[in-house]
Amino acid sequence: MNLDNSNQNKTILIVDDEAPIRDMLRVALEMADYRCLEAADAQQAHSIIVDEKPNLILLDWMLPVTSGIELARRLKKDELTQSIPIIMLTAKGEEDNKIQGLEVGADDYITKPFSPRELVARLKAVLRRTNNAGIEEPIMIEDLCMDPISHVVTVNDQAIQMGPTEYRLLEFFLTHQDRVYTRSQLLDHVWGGNVYVEERTVDVHIRRLRKVLQIENYDRFIQTVRGTGYRFSTKLAIKA
Amino acid sequence: MNLDNSNQNKTILIVDDEAPIRDMLRVALEMADYRCLEAADAQQAHSIIVDEKPNLILLDWMLPVTSGIELARRLKKDELTQSIPIIMLTAKGEEDNKIQGLEVGADDYITKPFSPRELVARLKAVLRRTNNAGIEEPIMIEDLCMDPISHVVTVNDQAIQMGPTEYRLLEFFLTHQDRVYTRSQLLDHVWGGNVYVEERTVDVHIRRLRKVLQIENYDRFIQTVRGTGYRFSTKLAIKA
DNA sequence: TTCTTCTGTCACATAATTGTCATACAATCG
DNA sequence: CGATTGTATGACAATTATGTGACAGAAGAA
Numbered sequence: 001m002n003l004d005n006s007n008q009n010k011t012i013l014i015v016d017d018e019a020p021i022r023d024m025l026r027v028a029l030e031m032a033d034y035r036c037l038e039a040a041d042a043q044q045a046h047s048i049i050v051d052e053k054p055n056l057i058l059l060d061w062m063l064p065v066t067s068g069i070e071l072a073r074r075l076k077k078d079e080l081t082q083s084i085p086i087i088m089l090t091a092k093g094e095e096d097n098k099i100q101g102l103e104v105g106a107d108d109y110i111t112k113p114f115s116p117r118e119l120v121a122r123l124k125a126v127l128r129r130t131n132n133a134g135i136e137e138p139i140m141i142e143d144l145c146m147d148p149i150s151h152v153v154t155v156n157d158q159a160i161q162m163g164p165t166e167y168r169l170l171e172f173f174l175t176h177q178d179r180v181y182t183r184s185q186l187l188d189h190v191w192g193g194n195v196y197v198e199e200r201t202v203d204v205h206i207r208r209l210r211k212v213l214q215i216e217n218y219d220r221f222i223q224t225v226r227g228t229g230y231r232f233s234t235k236l237a238i239k240a
Numbered sequence: 241m242n243l244d245n246s247n248q249n250k251t252i253l254i255v256d257d258e259a260p261i262r263d264m265l266r267v268a269l270e271m272a273d274y275r276c277l278e279a280a281d282a283q284q285a286h287s288i289i290v291d292e293k294p295n296l297i298l299l300d301w302m303l304p305v306t307s308g309i310e311l312a313r314r315l316k317k318d319e320l321t322q323s324i325p326i327i328m329l330t331a332k333g334e335e336d337n338k339i340q341g342l343e344v345g346a347d348d349y350i351t352k353p354f355s356p357r358e359l360v361a362r363l364k365a366v367l368r369r370t371n372n373a374g375i376e377e378p379i380m381i382e383d384l385c386m387d388p389i390s391h392v393v394t395v396n397d398q399a400i401q402m403g404p405t406e407y408r409l410l411e412f413f414l415t416h417q418d419r420v421y422t423r424s425q426l427l428d429h430v431w432g433g434n435v436y437v438e439e440r441t442v443d444v445h446i447r448r449l450r451k452v453l454q455i456e457n458y459d460r461f462i463q464t465v466r467g468t469g470y471r472f473s474t475k476l477a478i479k480a
Numbered sequence: 481t482t483c484t485t486c487t488g489t490c491a492c493a494t495a496a497t498t499g500t501c502a503t504a505c506a507a508t509c510g
Numbered sequence: 511c512g513a514t515t516g517t518a519t520g521a522c523a524a525t526t527a528t529g530t531g532a533c534a535g536a537a538g539a540a
Contacts, residue, residue: 111351124436127424150473151420151465163497164467200517201499207519226507226516403486440528441488447530466496466527 011035012123013054015045015071016089017063025058028119042066046074049081056127059106060089076105085126139174141234144218146174155216165190166209173222173232182229206230250367253277253294255285255311256329257303265298265359272360282306286314289321296367299346300329312346325366379414381474384458386414395456405430406449413462413472422469446470 012034014025019040026036037052039045042063049057057075059068068088075081088109107126110119138147145154153160153170162170168190181189183199191197210219223231252274254265259280266276277294279285282303289297297315299308308328315321328349347366350359378387385394393400393410402410408430421429423439431437450459463471 120436149420150418150471151468165498167467197499198501200501203517204499204519206517210518224517405487437488438490440490443528444488444530447528450529464528 011037011052011054011056013037013039013045013048013052013057015039015042015057015063015068016060017041018060021060025119029123034123042068042071045071049075049084054084056123057084057086058089058123059086062091072106087123087126139171141174141218141221143216144213146171155213155218158215160212160215162209162212165205166212169205169209170213176232178231178233178235180225180228180231186229202230250296251275251277251292251294252363253279253285253288253292253297255279255282255297255303255308256300257281258300261300268359269363272363274363282308282311285311289315289324294324296363297324297326298329298363299326302331327363327366379411381414381458381461383456384453386411395453395458398455400452400455402449402452405445406452409445409449410453416472418471418473418475420465420468420471426469442470 012029014022014029014036015038016022016025017040022038022040026038029036037048037054039048042065045057045059048054059072061068063071072086072088075084075086082105085107086105088106090109090111108122110122138145138149140146143156146152147154148171151167153162153167169186172186172190176189183202186202187195187197187199206222210222213219213222221232221234223233225231252269254262254269254276255278256262256265257280262278262280266278269276277288277292279288282305285297285299288294299312301308303311312326312328315324315326325347328346330349330351348362350362378385378389380386383396387393388411391407393402393407409426412426412430416429423442426442427437427439446462446464450462453459453462461472461474463473465471
C-alpha cells in the first residue's frame with residue numbers, strides 16, 4: 001500500500017533447487033528482516049512471481065528443466081515482470097556465465113560461496129538502484145500541471161497540496177483519461193492489488209481530490225458514472 | 241542505453257605490483273579505448289593520482305609496503321581524491337576481504353582470475369554509476385553560497401559550520417534542485433551505494449542541515465514530500 | 481592518551497493522512 | 511409521487527509519517 005519505507009517489507013524470492021542453500025539464504029535474509037519466498041524450479045518460481053510480485057529475485061544459474069538464465073530471459077521479456085531486479089547466483093568457475101547473465105538483464109550476480117553480509121549488501125544496493133520507475137515527463141491539462149520529477153501539482157503555477165493517495169489517484173487519472181473505472185479497479189491501480197479497503201473509500205478520496213482541484217474548477221474533469229464508477233476526461237466535461 | 245562511447249578521455253590507473261598482471265590489464269583496457277596509467281606500489285600510485293587525477297583506479301589488494309586497502313582508505317579520506325571510484329582486485333579465497341574493501345569505500349571488487357570482458361563490464365558499470373563531473377564553481381542561492389573548492393558555506397558572507405555529511409547533502413541538493421528524492425536515493429547519492437544505514441538516518445541529517453540553515457530561513461528550501469522523501473527547491477518554497 | 485566532533489540509532493513528540501461511518505443529497509424506477 | 515438505490519460530504523479516531531532531542535560509539539585532533 002505504501003512506498004518503500006522500511007526495508008523490512010521487501011519480498012525476496014529465492015530460486016534454487018538445493019534445499020540447504022535455500023535454507024541458508026532464507027536465514028540470512030530473514031536476519032536482515034526481509035520476507036522470503038522459495039521456489040525449487042523455474043516453473044514454480046514463475047507462478048510465485050506472477051502471484052506475489054516479489055521485490056527481488058535471487059536466481060540460481062543451475063536449475064533442472066528450465067535453466068535460471070532462461071527464466072531470467074523470460075522475466076525480462078515480460079512487461080509485468082521485467083522491472084523486478086534479478087541477482088544471479090553462480091558457482092565458482094562459472095565466471096563466463098556472469099557476463100551472459102548480465103547480458104540477459106540480471107542486475108547483479110554473486111559467486112557462491114559468499115558471506116551473508118555480502119549478500120545483503122549487494123541486495124540492498126540492487127534494490128536501491130532499481131527502485132525508481134515511473135513517468136518522467138510532466139503532464140499538462142490546460143493550466144493544470146503534474147510534474148512527477150518534483151512531485152508537484154500546479155494550477156496556474158500555483159502549487160496545490162494533497163495527500164499521497166490523492167496524488168496517486170490524480171496521476172492515475174491523468175495517465176488513463178476518458179475511461180470509466182470501477183471503484184474496484186481504482187483500488188487495484190491506485191491502492192495496490194493486495195489491500196482490503198471498503199469501496200466507499202474511493203468515493204472519499206475522489207471527494208478530497210475534487211476539493212483541492214476546485215481552485216479553477218478543475219474538478220469538473222472528474223466525472224461520476226452512476227452505477228459504474230468514475231472517469232477523468234477533459235472532453236466530456238459538459239457541466240459548468 | 242550507452243550514450244557515451246568515447247572512452248578515450250577516461251583515464252584508468254592500474255595499481256598492482258606484478259608487471260604481467262598490469263600488462264594484461266593495460267591490454268584489455270586499451271582495447272576498450274581507455275587511457276591507462278600504471279603504478280607498482282602505493283606511494284607511486286598516490287603521486288600519480290594527485291598528479292593525473294584518473295577517472296578510476298584498479299587497485300590490487302596485495303601490495304608491498306602499503307597495502308591496497310590502506311591506500312584505498314587514505315584516498316577515500318582525502319577530499320581531493322575521495323570521489324575517484326576504486327575497484328579492488330582480490331585473489332581467490334580472499335572473499336572476506338571483499339567486505340572490508342567495500343567498507344573502506346571501494347566501489348566494486350573483482351576476483352582474480354577474471355575475464356577481460358567482465359573487467360570492462362564492471363568498470364563501465366562503476367563509471368556510469370559514479371559519473372559525477374566534480375563541481376568546481378561556487379553555487380549561489382540568494383545569499384547562500386557554497387564554494388566546493390574551499391569547502392565553505394556562507395550566508396551573507398558569514399561562514400556556516402556543518403558536518404561532512406550535511407555538507408555533502410547540501411551539495412547534492414544544490415546540484416539537484418526541484419526534484420524529489422526518496423530516502424533510499426539520498427542514501428545512494430550522498431552516503432554512497434554500498435553502505436547500510438537506516439533510512440530514518442536521512443531524516444536526522446535533514447534535520448541537522450535544516451538547523452544550520454535556519455539562520456536566514458534558508459531551511460525553507462528543504463521541503464518534505466510526505467510519503468516520498470525530500471526536495472530542495474527555491475521556487476516551491478511557499479507554504480500556506 | 482584525552483578531548484572533541486561527528487554519526488547512526490533510538491524513543492518519544494508532533495503532524496498529516498487514512499479508512500470508516502452517519503447523514504444528506506440526487507437519481508432512477510415502479 | 512414515494513421508495514429505493516447510488517453518491518456526496520463532513521466528522522472522527524486510528525494509523526502512519528515525520529520532526530526532534532538525547533545518547534553511545536567511532537573517528538579525529540591535540
